[in-house]
Amino acid sequence: MAHGSLTSVQLTDAYLDRIHAVDPKVHSVLFLDSTALSQARAE
Amino acid sequence: MLLKDNIDTKNLPTTAGSRALLASNPKQDAPLVRQLRAAGAVILGKTNLSEWANFRSTTATSGWSGVGAQTNNPYVLDRNPCGSSSGSGAAVAASLSQVAIGTRPTARSCARAPRTATSASSRRSAWSAASASCRSRTSRTPLDRSGGNVIDVAITLSALSGRPNNYVSSAILGRANSLRGARIACGRCRHRPERRQGHAVHCGHSSQAGATVVNVVPANQDTIGNDELPALLTEFKHDLNAYLATRPGVPQTLADLITFDQQDPVELSKFGQELFLQAEAAPPETDPTYQMERATATSLAQHSIDDLISADHLDAIIAPTNGPALGHQLRDR
Numbered sequence: 001m002a003h004g005s006l007t008s009v010q011l012t013d014a015y016l017d018r019i020h021a022v023d024p025k026v027h028s029v030l031f032l033d034s035t036a037l038s039q040a041r042a043e
Numbered sequence: 044m045l046l047k048d049n050i051d052t053k054n055l056p057t058t059a060g061s062r063a064l065l066a067s068n069p070k071q072d073a074p075l076v077r078q079l080r081a082a083g084a085v086i087l088g089k090t091n092l093s094e095w096a097n098f099r100s101t102t103a104t105s106g107w108s109g110v111g112a113q114t115n116n117p118y119v120l121d122r123n124p125c126g127s128s129s130g131s132g133a134a135v136a137a138s139l140s141q142v143a144i145g146t147r148p149t150a151r152s153c154a155r156a157p158r159t160a161t162s163a164s165s166r167r168s169a170w171s172a173a174s175a176s177c178r179s180r181t182s183r184t185p186l187d188r189s190g191g192n193v194i195d196v197a198i199t200l201s202a203l204s205g206r207p208n209n210y211v212s213s214a215i216l217g218r219a220n221s222l223r224g225a226r227i228a229c230g231r232c233r234h235r236p237e238r239r240q241g242h243a244v245h246c247g248h249s250s251q252a253g254a255t256v257v258n259v260v261p262a263n264q265d266t267i268g269n270d271e272l273p274a275l276l277t278e279f280k281h282d283l284n285a286y287l288a289t290r291p292g293v294p295q296t297l298a299d300l301i302t303f304d305q306q307d308p309v310e311l312s313k314f315g316q317e318l319f320l321q322a323e324a325a326p327p328e329t330d331p332t333y334q335m336e337r338a339t340a341t342s343l344a345q346h347s348i349d350d351l352i353s354a355d356h357l358d359a360i361i362a363p364t365n366g367p368a369l370g371h372q373l374r375d376r
Contacts, residue, residue, distance in 0.1 A: 012087070015141070022137050023134075026120070028091055029087075
């Protein structure tokens with residue numbers, strides 16, 4: 001991120017995608033924050 | 044990052060895993076959440092936990108809550124993630140966030156257990172962030188995968204400690220010979236043989252990094268445990284009732300929670316609420332016996348660490364590692 005090759009929005013989006021793909025088997029996340037991407041945009 | 048669901052967030056439910064707390068959100072963020080937001084953290088969501096941070100039943104299964112059911116160990120899905128910060132440990136192990144925050148209620152090993160069961164790394168720190176169900180006795184612990192991401196933990200600790208980069212530099216310096224001259228103790232508790240291996244690996248790494256490794260046995264562990272539980276029961280009731288007063292719209296006392304659980308179709312479906320009942324019957328904080336037990340447990344716990352450090356001129360003590368993850372032990376009642 002320091003070199004500009006990854007943005008906060010991209011990283012947040014990647015983690016949200018992975019949560020949707022993987023967590024149905026792990027059951028670790030109770031509640032997702034619908035403001036996560038807007039938090040990242042505000043960085 | 045992800046936050047254990049006993050950390051107050053005003054825009055997300057905060058339940059400690061209990062369906063009794065689903066009805067309304069906290070009025071404000073916990074202090075550490077405000078610190079994280081101020082430092083630029085993106086909060087992805089909340090993680091499952093052993094309900095009430097494993098302080099409801101004497102026969103609870105780690106990683107199960109009425110709200111989230113059973114969290115699985117991402118490396119072996121039919122194995123237990125340990126707890127009580129089960130969801131936070133499992134989430135970072137499964138690469139669901141860069142960092143997750145767990146909690147550590149007492150001198151015991153709440154945040155250490157899911158870390159060792161899921162191979163995330165954690166580092167206890169000393170900031171005081173009072174919120175949720177365990178008042179100032181709860182310290183917050185960032186969890187991260189082991190390896191290069193120790194730096195992420197260091198960045199998080201720096202944000203929470205209010206000392207920018209204080210931990211980051213030491214993490215970046217964590218290279219070969221970085222512990223040259225340091226004296227590190229490896230505490231030996233009552234371990235079964237299969238649990239010693241991981242601990243020995245950590246001690247070996249410290250040695251390779253230049254440290255002198257000293258074997259120690261912390262004193263008075265049984266006495267601390269015997270005095271701590273009755274003290275915790277008294278404090279739990281006192282602190283929980285004070286916390287519930289900040290949460291209009293949910294049960295307002297421990298007695299109300301006990302009644303809620305008895306009437307709920309899910310909460311008591313896997314295990315009971317023995318600790319809740321013991322806490323409800325516990326004496327108040329003005330009780331002389333409680334005050335003696337608390338004073339003894341705290342003093343002995345502090346001495347068991349401080350005396351080792353001064354006697355052996357130690358820089359740090361490495362806590363023993365847990366053993367391999369156990370299978371789930373859930374049964375319908």
